Amino acid sequence: MDTMPQVLVKDVWKSFDGGRIEVLKGVTLEVAQGEVVALCGTSGCGKSTLLNVIAGLEEVDRGLVRVAGRDVVDESTRVDLLRQHIGYVFQLHHLMPDLTLAENCLVPVVAAGGQRKQGVARLHELAEATGVRSILGQRVRELSGGERQRGALVRALMNDPELLLCDEPTGALDESNRAKVFDLLLGLVRARGRTMIMATHDAELAGRCDRLVRMRDGRIEGDSR
Amino acid sequence: MSLWRMILTNLRRHRVRTAIGATGIALGVATMLCVVGLLGGAVKMFEQILRNDSQMVVFEKNVSDLFFSNVPVGLVAQLEAQPCVKDAQPVLFAVISAPGRSIITCFGIQASDGRLRRGTWLQGSAAAFTDDADAVVLGERTAGFLNASAGGTVQLGQGTYQVAGVVRMENGFENGGVFMPLAACQKAFRKDGLCSVITVALADGHQLGEVRDWISNNQERFSAMDNDEFSRSYSQFQIIKVTAWVVGGCAFLLGGLSVTNTMILSVFGRIKELAIARVCGFSRGQVARMIFGESLLICAIGTLSGWALSWGGLALLRAIPQLQGYIEPNLGWVEVAGATGLSAVTALLGAMYPAWYAARLNPAQALRFE
Numbered sequence: 001m002d003t004m005p006q007v008l009v010k011d012v013w014k015s016f017d018g019g020r021i022e023v024l025k026g027v028t029l030e031v032a033q034g035e036v037v038a039l040c041g042t043s044g045c046g047k048s049t050l051l052n053v054i055a056g057l058e059e060v061d062r063g064l065v066r067v068a069g070r071d072v073v074d075e076s077t078r079v080d081l082l083r084q085h086i087g088y089v090f091q092l093h094h095l096m097p098d099l100t101l102a103e104n105c106l107v108p109v110v111a112a113g114g115q116r117k118q119g120v121a122r123l124h125e126l127a128e129a130t131g132v133r134s135i136l137g138q139r140v141r142e143l144s145g146g147e148r149q150r151g152a153l154v155r156a157l158m159n160d161p162e163l164l165l166c167d168e169p170t171g172a173l174d175e176s177n178r179a180k181v182f183d184l185l186l187g188l189v190r191a192r193g194r195t196m197i198m199a200t201h202d203a204e205l206a207g208r209c210d211r212l213v214r215m216r217d218g219r220i221e222g223d224s225r
Numbered sequence: 226m227s228l229w230r231m232i233l234t235n236l237r238r239h240r241v242r243t244a245i246g247a248t249g250i251a252l253g254v255a256t257m258l259c260v261v262g263l264l265g266g267a268v269k270m271f272e273q274i275l276r277n278d279s280q281m282v283v284f285e286k287n288v289s290d291l292f293f294s295n296v297p298v299g300l301v302a303q304l305e306a307q308p309c310v311k312d313a314q315p316v317l318f319a320v321i322s323a324p325g326r327s328i329i330t331c332f333g334i335q336a337s338d339g340r341l342r343r344g345t346w347l348q349g350s351a352a353a354f355t356d357d358a359d360a361v362v363l364g365e366r367t368a369g370f371l372n373a374s375a376g377g378t379v380q381l382g383q384g385t386y387q388v389a390g391v392v393r394m395e396n397g398f399e400n401g402g403v404f405m406p407l408a409a410c411q412k413a414f415r416k417d418g419l420c421s422v423i424t425v426a427l428a429d430g431h432q433l434g435e436v437r438d439w440i441s442n443n444q445e446r447f448s449a450m451d452n453d454e455f456s457r458s459y460s461q462f463q464i465i466k467v468t469a470w471v472v473g474g475c476a477f478l479l480g481g482l483s484v485t486n487t488m489i490l491s492v493f494g495r496i497k498e499l500a501i502a503r504v505c506g507f508s509r510g511q512v513a514r515m516i517f518g519e520s521l522l523i524c525a526i527g528t529l530s531g532w533a534l535s536w537g538g539l540a541l542l543r544a545i546p547q548l549q550g551y552i553e554p555n556l557g558w559v560e561v562a563g564a565t566g567l568s569a570v571t572a573l574l575g576a577m578y579p580a581w582y583a584a585r586l587n588p589a590q591a592l593r594f595e
Contacts, residue, residue: 057503111508
């Protein structure tokens with residue numbers, strides 16, 4: 001039986017500005033394969049930094065970060081995890097405006113050195129599932145906010161990651177798009193049995209996750225299922 | 226979608242910036258090719274003057290310029306007495322002035338020298354050019370700017386000379402020069418019994434080394450070199466060639482700064498995009514390759530434009546009537562490959578700092594970048 005957690009964060013400390021600003025203060029968290037976790041807390045409590053640390057985008061001052069059984073300690077592990085195991089969705093779509101939506105979505109395939117044909121097949125499958133198939137050929141600057149965020153979701157899922165990290169993925173969307181995009185996100189993650197950790201302020205969205213982790217001042221103050 | 230597609234897209238969306246970078250390289254390539262080509266052409270023309278159907282040249286040792294070389298004409302007879310020598314011709318190089326024209330290259334030669342036979346006689350004939358007369362032959366351009374014709378007279382330096390003929394020479398220096406009988410030239414320049422060089426044609430079946438050995442054994446003040454060896458070792462040619470490459474290199478340095486500037490702007494203008502590429506799994510090496518790829522592409526565009534510019538520029542110079550004959554660019558694959566290689570090096574050096582900066586970006590910090 002596989003009991004290895006998908007994500008293991010153990011006593012992680014992270015500070016900025018030469019130690020002047022402590023953002024994570026001994027955070028410990030375990031997330032199992034297939035869990036959907038909401039990470040809640042006020043602005044500046046360390047949610048985004050925790051996601052960045054898990055993704056290997058920030059180095060920790062001390063502590064252990066392990067994803068898919070691999071310690072996130074060096075550049076090659078980080079790159080490998082981002083190519084094969086981790087997808088990241090931000091509050092802002094961060095798509096490249098001069099590329100088409102399809103080209104943006106294929107960036108992870110280029111990074112991983114994947115086959116274009118397989119990449120395009122996967123793109124069409126995900127685009128169909130997210131309702132952006134018809135706008136794949138359009139440049140990002142021509143798309144609405146909701147379309148862009150759905151495109152960002154497709155990009156994050158292109159390499160079929162086991163772990164999806166979402167930092168306020170619906171935070172920049174209006175009311176109607178927020179629910180649509182979140183439904184889509186949750187549906188895709190659950191259908192594929194993937195793990196998701198989502199930082200959010202939205203209590204309603206957090207309530208639909210399997211688990212709610214509350215952060216405050218760089219520490220985890222509550223963890224409920 | 227590929228790395229190259231991303232590179233092309235980025236260059237295309239900043240067309241003006243790309244154009245400025247490529248223009249810097251184009252000007253560098255064009256300047257280098259023009260300078261190297263023109264000076265190389267000048268060297269080649271001078272080499273042609275020395276060759277004159279010969280294989281070797283004899284000159285005074287340790288002189289910085291052939292104009293200062295003094296070789297006794299008596300050495301011609303001694304050389305011709307050697308079985309390995311078919312023909313030896315003394316040539317006295319000098320610079321003479323005429324009313325309204327301060328510098329005219331003067332060639333003091335014997336009537337038996339073959340170079341006048343290579344030209345096209347526009348007026349007069351080779352028979353009118355004799356060793357014991359004071360009659361000179363003018364190159365076509367010299368006759369033009371001195372407004373002289375065969376049968377008339379011209380004032381050259383302190384003397385007045387009969388014009389024996391006008392000849393069109395392929396070589397710009399000869400076409401814009403004056404051919405004077407050796408004796409008259411020695412008298413005009415107070416170099417009695419002397420010439421600058423002796424050109425030596427070998428007898429059939431003999432080796433260059435035989436002449437070289439005879440000179441080194443019997444004439445310690447003089448040197449004999451085959452034409453190629455002379456071209457390689459003559460300091461004036463070396464100076465000209467080095468100057469050409471240095472001037473061209475400086476032009477490239479400016480082009481390189483333009484590329485560096487373009488690439489720095491390119492990196493700083495899309496910090497977030499680079500961060501997202503990292504989040505999507507781009508390694509530091511891939512990010513660096515993308516920046517180097519952009520730089521190489523800019524340089525490739527610049528190099529092609531530089532080739533076209535230099536080709537056009539040299540063609541334009543060749544077409545100017547006053548320069549005809551003087552502008553004979555000598556561009557070979559070495560020069561073109563040299564400029565192209567320098568362009569590639571410039572691209573790599575110019576992209577080094579931007580690529581290093583982009584590769585070591587912290588993605589999380591970069592995404593917070595405003």
